Amino acid sequence: NRKDAGDNNVFEGGFLGLDNIGLFDRNQPLPDGSFVEQSDGTSWMAMYCLDMLTIALELARHNPAYEDVATKFLEHFVYISHAMNHMGSDGVELWDEEDGFYYDVLQRSGQPSLRLKARSMVGLIPLCAVTTLESQTVDQLPGFRRRLLWFLEHRPDLTGRFPHVGRPGQAERLLISIVSPERLRRILRYMLDEAEFLSAHGIRSVSRHYREHPYGIQLAGHSYSIDYEPAESTTVLFGGNSNWRGPVWMPVNYLLVEALQRFHYYLGDDYRVEFPTGSGQQMNLWEIASELSGRLASIFLRGPDGRRPMYGSLTQCQRDPHWRDLILFHEYFHGDTGQGLGASHQTGWTGLVAKLLEQRGRWVEERPTRLSSAHSVAR
Numbered sequence: 001n002r003k004d005a006g007d008n009n010v011f012e013g014g015f016l017g018l019d020n021i022g023l024f025d026r027n028q029p030l031p032d033g034s035f036v037e038q039s040d041g042t043s044w045m046a047m048y049c050l051d052m053l054t055i056a057l058e059l060a061r062h063n064p065a066y067e068d069v070a071t072k073f074l075e076h077f078v079y080i081s082h083a084m085n086h087m088g089s090d091g092v093e094l095w096d097e098e099d100g101f102y103y104d105v106l107q108r109s110g111q112p113s114l115r116l117k118a119r120s121m122v123g124l125i126p127l128c129a130v131t132t133l134e135s136q137t138v139d140q141l142p143g144f145r146r147r148l149l150w151f152l153e154h155r156p157d158l159t160g161r162f163p164h165v166g167r168p169g170q171a172e173r174l175l176i177s178i179v180s181p182e183r184l185r186r187i188l189r190y191m192l193d194e195a196e197f198l199s200a201h202g203i204r205s206v207s208r209h210y211r212e213h214p215y216g217i218q219l220a221g222h223s224y225s226i227d228y229e230p231a232e233s234t235t236v237l238f239g240g241n242s243n244w245r246g247p248v249w250m251p252v253n254y255l256l257v258e259a260l261q262r263f264h265y266y267l268g269d270d271y272r273v274e275f276p277t278g279s280g281q282q283m284n285l286w287e288i289a290s291e292l293s294g295r296l297a298s299i300f301l302r303g304p305d306g307r308r309p310m311y312g313s314l315t316q317c318q319r320d321p322h323w324r325d326l327i328l329f330h331e332y333f334h335g336d337t338g339q340g341l342g343a344s345h346q347t348g349w350t351g352l353v354a355k356l357l358e359q360r361g362r363w364v365e366e367r368p369t370r371l372s373s374a375h376s377v378a379r
Helices: 039-060 066-086 135-139 142-154 181-191 250-267 285-297 315-319 353-366
Strands: 035-037 104-107 114-116 130-133 174-177 215-219 222-226 272-274 282-284
Touching: 039 066, 039 130, 066 142, 066 174, 130 135, 130 250, 135 142, 174 250, 181 250, 181 272, 250 285, 250 353, 282 285, 285 353
Parallel strands: none
Antiparallel strands: 035 104, 104 114, 130 174, 215 222, 272 282
């Protein structure tokens, strides 16, 4: 709450969100006293509430005192979700109905607020604030169930515009998410578009659209812009040495894969969208999550030419038998080629690809006819 200047459950400031993905250095004040209300920072807070809710529900199975804690974090989540979707400090929401996407909002001193309409991972992170509740879990916790039903009945101002919150879905599960199924479909139109976020090796952190069409604004006599940079940053951006403006980052890709799986738990096989956008090929969300996992795994796997995308043009690592099977865990990856960039020892998050490989392998065995031949996993 120290990052909530308007006390309205929309968060801003510092590195609460994604380091240097935006127009401004989030760790420095803007020249005219303006500040940015963050779509990603607010979504991180909502994810935090859902994680704490999940932990509290698990503990409540052994100690009923945690039912109150679970209720508290559910209420916090609902307040944050409502703020993201239905309000801003002066009525400018983070959700843009015309575009069908979430954006940061610039709050300007003495002037109307301004949406920063740059399509980036900032607008995809809201997808990750999602979980499902099993009906038997809710039934086993009468205190939590009673408070949940009370909240749905008596606070329609917060829950009424998202009826899925109280409507059982697949296997009678309940869905708790920032993004409604209707808005999910609109966001995925961008995320699964190969001219925007979808690359052969995962989801880019900034839309490829900005390669030819950079986005910029003027503020207090200064120009600020963002473009698509798929590899290392071309400038010393905000004093940092990393680049969020185009590469594929494994940790946020992993969260997006998990999010699609969780939405599938609720929506089931009948909820289908185009993959890729414009292809005419319809898939359910579990299938799309598996296809994304395959694209991420392809970074590390040898292709038909025997080369691993992660090693790019490093001939020794591609061909020398003493080197070619030594896998490094790079910090991030080229948004077009998959080449490894940044630090090469980021096992802590890039090692998540092992989980994706394991899931992908099981899915291939169970549903081989649905496997995309272009991104199959080598045995």
